[in-house]
Amino acid sequence: GQQVMQIPQYQHVQEGEDFTTYCNSSTTLSNIQWYKQRPGGHPVFLIQLVKSGEVKKQKRLTFQFGEAKKNSSLHITATQTTDVGTYFCAYNTDKLIFGTGTRLQVFP
Amino acid sequence: SAVISQKPSRDICQRGTSLTIQCQVDSQVTMMFWYRQQPGQSLTLIATANQGSEATYESGFVIDKFPISRPNLTFSTLTVSNMSPEDSSIYLCSVDLAGTNYGYTFGSGTRLTVV
Numbered sequence: 603g604q605q606v607m608q609i610p611q612y613q614h615v616q617e618g619e620d621f622t623t624y625c626n627s628s629t630t631l632s633n634i635q636w637y638k639q640r641p642g643g644h645p646v647f648l649i650q651l652v653k654s655g656e657v658k659k660q661k662r663l664t665f666q667f668g669e670a671k672k673n674s675s676l677h678i679t680a681t682q683t684t685d686v687g688t689y690f691c692a693y694n695t696d697k698l699i700f701g702t703g704t705r706l707q708v709f710p
Numbered sequence: 711s712a713v714i715s716q717k718p719s720r721d722i723c724q725r726g727t728s729l730t731i732q733c734q735v736d737s738q739v740t741m742m743f744w745y746r747q748q749p750g751q752s753l754t755l756i757a758t759a760n761q762g763s764e765a766t767y768e769s770g771f772v773i774d775k776f777p778i779s780r781p782n783l784t785f786s787t788l789t790v791s792n793m794s795p796e797d798s799s800i801y802l803c804s805v806d807l808a809g810t811n812y813g814y815t816f817g818s819g820t821r822l823t824v825v
Contacts, residue, residue: 635813644802645753647813690752697743698806698814700753 606631606691606701614707621681623704625674625691633694634667634674639703640687648676650694681708712737712805716817723793723824730789731820733803738783743814744776747800756801759786793824 606627615621625634633652637645649658651667651674658665664677674691686708691701713736723729733742744756756776757765765778779787790797803817 637813644816644819645814647815650813692814694806694814696741697755697758698804699755703752 606693606699608689608691608701608704610704611702612705612707614709615681617683617708617710618680621678621685621706623676623689623691623706625676625701627672627693630671631693632671634671635692635694635698636665636674636676637690637692637700638687639690643687645690678706681706683708683710712739712807712815714803714805714815714817716803716820718820719818720821721823723822725794725824727793728789728791729793729820729822730787731801731803732787733785733817735784735805737807739805739807740783741806742780742786743804743806744778744786744788745802745804745816747802747819749799753802756788790822793822795824798822798824 606625608623608625635650636648638648639645649665654671655669656667662679666675676689678685688703688705690703692698715734717732721729742759745753746756747753755768756771757767757778759765759778759780761780761783775791777789800819800821802819804814806814
């Protein structure tokens, strides 16, 4: 399957700052999922988006699916040290294909 | 969501040997998936394990190197054969409970170091 690119690869922020990771595909996706992997842990499902232009919120996290369904973003407002980890987007056909990931480091 | 028990959690192995990783799921699932995560990298799908048929391997992965068993709807094993240091990675199993909207559930992973 095609690879989905994420930017940035790494992001270091001060606690309280906002953070955004972007997920880009060259082709239209039927859905996008987001996962968080804490250091030393395994990926944990956060959310799934399926509709063009869809926006979903989970507390300080806002997820968006682009109008063309080729890109997605995850925005964290006022980061906390508990947000540290790698955030992956992924798309699901009959199998789950992961994006390249963005590693977030939060300094207190 | 499903609960997956994966073992071993970590191992250090000599090159040329083989390691078998086990995953047990607490519910019946049609497909189980095996991933590799090299240090600092994303997850790469190795193969899809279907009960009652041979596993389906992704490009770059072959059955001789990564034989998979799927004896029933709750269990699967992945063997890493004839290991070399390049096989040092985290290996994860995963399931997708279709229709639950809970995404894929992952085992806790096996951290393999080949020396």
